[in-house]
Amino acid sequence: MGLRLNYAKAYPEALESMLKMEKFAKSGGIEPQLYELVKIRASQINGCAYCIETHTKDARAFGEKERRIYLLNTWRDAPCYSEKERAALEITEYVTRISEKGVPEEVYENARAYFDEREFVALVVLINTINSWNRIAISTGMQALMI
Structure with missing residues (x-):
């Protein structure tokens, strides 16, 4: 499938609104590497090749290690993520799949142990923003660049 529609054109x-959400999420104090890991993980769940490619490149630019990018879809079994990163990845999965189970209280409490109120709001906006980007990219036919 090729590009169905250039939504920005x-x-x-619509693009301006998304960029405002992105700017807001970035202002919340989440470290750049974790910011990109959250984006990659949500994009993996949603099956958005375009966003996976984009954010793995961005993660590398912020110094993320290849090993941690490769193991991200199995973060629960990989010892290379901090407890804070695990909390962010867990809540990313629940918010991304919110229609399945909501966000259990223990997942919320675990995230709040590592993120203050402001950071938590920024994290949730980040998760929602990448989910929106994924849905725009998939529904309009945006594809990963062919290298």
């Missing part, structure tokens, strides 16, 4: 204000 068809409706530039």
Whole structure:
């Protein structure tokens, strides 16, 4: 499948709105490497090749190790993630799949142990923003670049 629609060209204000959400999420104090890991993990769950490619490149630019990128879809079994990263990845999975189980209290409490109120709001906005980007990319036919 090729590009179905260039949404940014068809409706530039849609892109502007998404970029505002992105800017807001970035202002919340989440470390750049963790920010990208969250984006990659949500994109893996959603099956968004375009976003996986984009954010793995971004993660590398922030100094993320290849091993941690490769193991991200099995983060529970990989010892290379901190407890804070695990909390962020766990809540990423629950928010991304929110229709299945919601966000259990223990998942919320675990995340709050590592993120203050402001950071937690930024994390949830980040998760929602990448889910929106994924849905835009998939529904409009955006594809990973062919190297």
